[in-house]
Amino acid sequence: MNVGIVGATGYTGLELVKMLVKHPRFQLAYIANSEGDTTINELHPSLSGVCEDKVEKADVDAIAKHCELVFLALPHKTAMAYVKPLIAKGVKVVDLSADYRLPLDIYEEFYCPHTDVENLSHVVYGLPELFRQELKSAKLVANPGCFPTSAILGLLPFMSKRVADTPIIIDAKTGVSGAGKKLSEVTHFVNVNDNLFAYNPLMHRHAPEIANKLGVDFEMVNFVPHLVPVTRGMLSSIYITVEGDFDAEALLREHYKNDAHVRVSSKPVDMKNVAGTNFCDIYVQKKGNLLFIASAIDNLMRGASSQAVVNANLMMGLDETMGIPDIAYVP
Template sequence: MRVAIIGASGYTGLELIKMLISHPHFEITYIATTEGGVKASALHPSLAGVFEQEVVKADAKEVAQHADLAFLALPHQAAMGFAKELLDLHVKVVDLSADYRLELEAYEKHYCEHLDKEHLSEAVYGLPEIHTAKIKQARLIANPGCYPTASLLAVLPFLPYLKKEAPIFIDAKSGVSGAGKKLSQTSHFVTINENIFAYNPLKHRHEPEIAEKIAQVSGHAYEVNFIPHLLPVSRGMLVSAYLQTTEVLDAKALLESFYQEARFVRVRGNPVDIKSVAGTNFCDIFVTQKGTSLFVSSAIDNLLRGASSQAVVNANLMCGFEESAGIPIIAYVP
C-alpha cells in the first residue's frame, strides 16, 4: 500500500520513516514538509545512504495521486486543514496532532477554532486496546498523545472499581524529545541537563484529553489532576497514577485479565522503567496496593508508543494488516 508522510522534518517524522522503509506492506511514495526541496537525508543525517527520497512541498492533490494513506506529523491547526482536503480526496488519514482527539467544545476551549467540523465526528481515537474494531473500519484516526496514552493505559482497567467522588492524580515524566525540535527556554540544554521540573501543572492541554476519554469509557466525569515533568533524557515516559477503589481488589490479576489479549502491553511484577521500552511500541505497567489505594505505573517510548509506532499500528489495523507488522519490539538501551 502506498503511504505518504506529511511533516517529515521532526522527531516523529523520522521515526515514521525508520519503520516504514522496512515495513512489509507499506511503501513510502510521497514525503513532504511545508517547504520541501531537499532529500530526506538532509533533514535527518542518519538516513544518509539508507533513504534518499526527495522531500517535496506538501500538496493534498499530489498526495492523492501518489498515496492511499497519509500520516500527518504536523502541528495542531495545520493538520486539520490538510486532513480535510485529503479525506475529501478519499485518502485515509492517521493524524498525529491533537486536532481530532477531542470533542468540539473541549478542543476549541484548549486549542483554537476547529476548521474541520465536518470530519471531526467520524474520527476514531486510536488507542488499539479499547477501539480495535472501530479502528479497522475508520478512514480518519486521531492518534493519541504520549501523555494520554501512558495515562489511560494505566487507569482504564480500574475504572469500574474507582470511587466516583475521589479525584484521579497522575504524575507524569517525559524525555525532552516530547517537546519537539523547536528550542525553548525549558528545553535548552543548560536548563534541562541534570535537572527535573514540573510544567503547566493542573493546566496542561493533555489533561482534558485524558479526562474526556476516562469519562467516555466510564460514563462518569472524574476529576483528573495531571502534572507533567521534564526529564533530562532524550526519550521515554513514566506515569504514576494514584487511585482510590471502592473495595480491596486483586489489582495485579485484574490488570493481567484486562490486557490478556493486548499485544503491546506487558504487565510487570516490579516497578517499570523507561529503558526497558525505549525503541519499542510496548507499554509496561506495574500496580501495587495498600487497602483501597492503588499505585499504577506505566512506561512508554514517547516518540514511538506515544506517537509514531502507535500511528503505524493504527494504519495496520485500518488497512487489514497484522497490527504488529513493521513494529519494533526489542528495547533500545542508549
C-alpha cells in the same frame, strides 16, 4: 500499499520514516514538509545510506496521487487544513496532531476554532486497546497524545474499582524529545541536565483528553507533567482510590491478556525497557484503598509514531503488529 508522510522534519516524522522503510507491506511513496526541496537524509543525517528519498513541499493533490494512506505529523491547529481535502479525495489519514482528538466544544476551549467539524463526526480515536474494531473501518484516525496514551492505558483496567468523586492523580515524567525540535529555554541542555521540574501543573491541555476518553469529569483529573533529563521516554505515576478487595496485578493481566503491545510487570517499570518500541509496560501496587500504577512508554513511539503505524495497519486490514519495533534501545 502506498503511504506517505507529511511533516518529515520533526522527531515523529523521523520515527515514521524509520518504521516505514522497513515495513513489509507499506511502501513509503511520498514524503513532504512545509518547504520541500531537500532529501530525508539531509534532514536526518542518520538515514544516510539507508533512505535518501526526496522531500517535497506538502501538496494535497500530490498526496492523493501517490498515497492510499497518509500520516500527518504536523503541528496542532494546522493539520485540519490537510485532513478535510484529503478525506474528500478518498485518502485515509492518521493525524498525529490534537486536531481530531476531542469533542468540538472541548477542542475549541483548549485550542482554537475548528474548521472541519464534518470529519469530527466519524473520526476514530487511535488507541487500539479501546477502539480496535472501529479502527479497522476508520477513514480518519486521531492518534492519541503521549501523556493520554500512558495515563489511559494505566487507568483503564481499574476504572470500575475507583471510588466515584475521588481525585485521579497523574504525576507524569517525560523526556525532552516530547518538546520537539524547536529551540526553547526548556530544551537548552544547561537548563535540563542535572535538573527536573514540573511544568503547567494541573493546567496542561492533555488533561481534558484523558478525562474525555476515560469518561470522567474533567475536574477529577489532576495531571502534572515533569520534564526530566532524558531524551526519550515517559513514565506516568498514577494514584487512585479504589474500593473492594481484589488482586490488582491479576486484574491488570486479565485486562490486557489479548493485547500484544501491553506488558504487565511484577516489578516497577522503567523508561529504557520500552525505548524504541510500541510497548506500554504497566506495574500496579495496592496499599489499602490506594492504587499506585506506573505506566511506561516511549513518548515518540507508543506516544506517537509507532502507535500511528499500528493504527494504519488496522485501517488497511493488516496484523496490527506488522512492522512494529519490539526490540528496545537497551542498554
